[in-house]
Amino acid sequence: MIVLRPYPVLTLLTLMALAVLLALGGWQTQRMGWKSALMEEHAQAQSAAPAALDVLCGEPPLAGLPVAGARPDADRSVRVYGRSPEGAPGWRVFAPAPLPDCAQARWILAETGFEPLSSAGAGAGAVPSGPAARGVRLEPPQRPGAFGAPDAPARGEFHAFNRAAMAQALEMQEEALLDAWWLARDDGRLPAWLAATPPERHGAYALTWYLMALALIAVWGAFHVTRGRLGLRGKD
Numbered sequence: 001m002i003v004l005r006p007y008p009v010l011t012l013l014t015l016m017a018l019a020v021l022l023a024l025g026g027w028q029t030q031r032m033g034w035k036s037a038l039m040e041e042h043a044q045a046q047s048a049a050p051a052a053l054d055v056l057c058g059e060p061p062l063a064g065l066p067v068a069g070a071r072p073d074a075d076r077s078v079r080v081y082g083r084s085p086e087g088a089p090g091w092r093v094f095a096p097a098p099l100p101d102c103a104q105a106r107w108i109l110a111e112t113g114f115e116p117l118s119s120a121g122a123g124a125g126a127v128p129s130g131p132a133a134r135g136v137r138l139e140p141p142q143r144p145g146a147f148g149a150p151d152a153p154a155r156g157e158f159h160a161f162n163r164a165a166m167a168q169a170l171e172m173q174e175e176a177l178l179d180a181w182w183l184a185r186d187d188g189r190l191p192a193w194l195a196a197t198p199p200e201r202h203g204a205y206a207l208t209w210y211l212m213a214l215a216l217i218a219v220w221g222a223f224h225v226t227r228g229r230l231g232l233r234g235k236d
Helices: 008-046 053-057 119-124 163-169 199-226
Strands: 002-004 078-083 089-098 107-116 136-139 182-185 230-232
Touching: 008 136, 008 199, 078 107, 089 182, 199 230
Parallel strands: 107 182
Antiparallel strands: 002 230, 078 089, 089 107, 136 182
């Protein structure tokens, strides 16, 4: 005969913790599929021929789509903290490029260079990396994180996309600057926001949460067995 006399409060708390662990595992599993789909879309976009800027006038394009024909205004620019393709920290230089009349805004930010943080690199000026050097591609702008460093709009320095402050630094109306996309340097690699956490890592996170759920069940069961509240008992 099976003996099952669980401690009510302990069992309730265990079930609540188990629900949280399973939810976290399911969330990471969904993130793994979502990230894989994004990478497939990015690879599909990268294999396409460069599109003109009027691609922004129709259905939303795929992130990573190469774009040709951007003409940034060299007299105006803002800098966004980031890294070079080699991993060196510095400032990504963006200048506004005019959009076709059919677009939702008048200007889009286009990456035109990179300024290393090192004194030697900074003294040499920005390294060209924009349309003339490597080409650009459509990417979602770098959004601020929960613990991002403060921007310095007066110096035109930002740590993430800030439409209002950037538009002011570029001496234009906020609605004139496109919010959904910018043109980032196309170095043939995955963008940082996509490569930071690959699908395999999400899968590892999911496995960790599921294993913790199994461990919790095992601890609950072992505790009740040692207290004589779970097990098998012969008939009297």
